[in-house]
Amino acid sequence: MTSGDGTAIAFNELGTGPAVVIVGGAFSLAADGDALASALADVGFRAITMDRRGRGTSGDKRGSQPEDEADDLAAVIEAVGGDAIVLGHSSGAVLALFAASRGVPIRALFLSEPPFRFGVEEPAADLPQRLQQLVDEGRSAEAVVTFQLEAVGLPRQMVDSIRQSEQFASLVPLAQSTVYDAELTARVSTPTAAMLSVHPPVTILRGAQTFPVLVAAADRLAAELPDSRLVIVPESVMHRLDPGATARVVRDRV
Incomplete structure (x- = not known):
């Protein structure tokens, strides 16, 4: 499909049922979500994996901004029926919450270990x-x-x-x-007011054993995001999302 600025965004589908769009983190391709997609299909969902812009078989456009990536997600959701659950991992979780704050039609949000810094030990601004x-x-x-x-x-x-x-x-x-x-992640290292007032129900996921900065981020986001739910997934270890356990959380929460 084609995003708002004309960039081609590639995606794959697996299974039948309510659509779940998987948004990967840094260095992730659509194929990296295959195991999660299979687990979601096994519990009754239509799983969609996507290559974010500049990755895999998707296109790119110099000067792309976070808003463009939010538009990419909106276009994928439109292509698969106009309404979807979104499951983002790492920076993909940040993108998912940012997209929801811009009105992208998302039925429910699952945010797996989003790397919000909340102003603590931020990378250099440049x-x-x-x-x-x-x-x-x-x-x-x-x-x-x-x-x-x-x-x-x-x-x-x-x-x-x-x-x-x-x-x-x-x-x-x-x-x-x-x-x-x-x-x-620099633009919204601390979630904006709009991000903290999104309408879709939000489930925040993290492993029991993961990097301290991610524990702090997930726990603080859960505290600041009204009506959100923090779910600890013991099977997800050191920022590696466990497909089967995560799929079961999605099944039980929607």
Whole structure:
């Protein structure tokens, strides 16, 4: 389908029943949501995985902003019937809540470990611009590393290990998307008033064992978002969403 600014956005569908659109986080492709999509289909949903702009088989447009990604999600929802449950993980959860605040038609929101900082230990304000410069200079690998170190906050030793792994080659083509994730999470690192007054029912998910910054973010968001529900998913460990357990939460909450 085509988003509001003409960017092509690719998505896949699996199963039958109410639509659930899965919005992945940093470096995630539609295919990374396949296991979750299968688990959702098994419990009676039509699961939709999407390539966010600048990833996989979706298109891109220089200068894209968070509003454009919200429009992408709105266009996917329109394409699958005009009304959907949305399940976002990591920065995808931030995007989902931002989109809902802009009036995107969402029946229910499931936000898995959104990395809100609430003003604590924020990345440098110029990070999106520096990432874009690295990409423009053809230094995509360095952009990926910079994002992992400064936006995600991974230790240098872990980042060096990732860079030496076979996985790293698959991350480099996604360097442009790090600009979009950095811009999104900087813009709404603290949720806006509109984001804290969305109309769809909100379920916030986190693992019992995950990064402290994500525990703090989920717990504070649950405290500040009226009528939201925090659900601890023990099977989800260290920011890795467990497909089966998560699908059961969605089934039980809608």
